[in-house]
Amino acid sequence: MTSSYFGHYVALSLAVMASTVSMTANAHDYxxxxxxxxxxxTFEKAPTAAVSNDVNLTEMMLALGLQDHMVGFTGISGWKTLAPDLREGIGELPELSAxxxxxxVLLGADADFYFAGWNYGMRVGGGVTPDTLAPLGIRVYELTESCVHIMxxxxxxxxxxxxxxxNLGRIxxxxxxxxxxxxxYQTSLANFQAELPKLDQPVKxxxxxxxxxxxxxxxxxxxxxxxxEAAGGVNVLDDVAKSWTQVGWEAVIDxxxxxxxxxxxGQVTAQQKIDFMRSNPAFKDIPAVKNNRFVVLEYVEATPGPRNIAAIKRLAKAFRATQ
Structure with missing residues (x-):
């Protein structure tokens, strides 16, 4: 798929880095x-010329303090505006492809590692895949959420x-x-969930x-x-065996x-999407529309990455307002 809280994660990452500053890449670790x-x-040594695709995967690299191992990133500005906080975290690293x-592009950057996913920088049968990059000396680590596209x-x-x-930590x-x-992240989420008011039933x-x-x-x-689910809800399309996909509006209404x-x-704003749903007579009886229960998540919050914990907390509070 294609398309502030980042300061918190930068601060957390820096704190973690400070506590492990003595760590170095020793030969016996590989x-x-x-x-x-x-x-x-298999990696014989830590990559030194890594490239990440998409904003959420890039933030994973930054959260681990891996800027010095990177030569650039791809796949952000072609769909999304690069947020000022992310630009600050990236520093001088260039966007190699919009x-x-x-x-x-990857060869031109002398890349030795590509962090991407299926529909997050790679397409099944496309020109950039683990198989096509391996002969070029570029190892690929695939985003776990995206693995459903191939297995x-x-x-x-x-x-x-x-x-x-x-896994990035090991690599x-x-x-x-x-x-x-x-x-x-786990402790923060567990402590938050422990203090949440109980819901009568999961919010749809x-x-x-x-x-x-x-x-x-x-x-x-x-x-x-x-x-x-972590916020106390249930996806009404949980029975759809896809990650991201198109469905009919009838399924949503029903x-x-x-x-x-x-x-x-993207170009269509969150408010425009909300206005579309509120103005369409076909949706007037949907409880969420009738009661104006919309929650906006930024792309980088809704896809796997460091901002997921903050997203869950916001969702949990919004869900409890429905009951």
């Missing part, structure tokens, strides 16, 4: 092998995002840093990404489902969501 979708990928990169996997959960951070020999970062939620004739939304394998998540990115 080789390391990680599972990437249906492949095992949308998905070609092999030539069977379990339903999406927060563990998918945690696993990616931990770049900052494993302790990654463990502390993940533990911090629809994810509205884009599209008017047919909505583009998230099914059981997309990250919003994990966010919704399932009567009590809250609607608007994914904000």
């Amino acid at each position: 080789p390391v092998t990680v599972q990437s979708c249906d492949r095992q990928v 949308k998905y990169p070609t092999k030539e 069977d996997k379990a339903k999406v959960s927060m563990q998918d995002m945690y696993l990616d951070l931990l 770049f020999n900052v494993e302790e840093r990654a463990k502390q970062l993940v533990a911090g 939620v629809f994810v509205y990404d884009s599209g008017e004739e047919q909505p583009f939304t998230s099914g059981r394998f997309g990250m919003p489902t994990a966010l919704i 399932r009567a969501p009590e809250a609607i998540i608007i994914v904000n990115y």
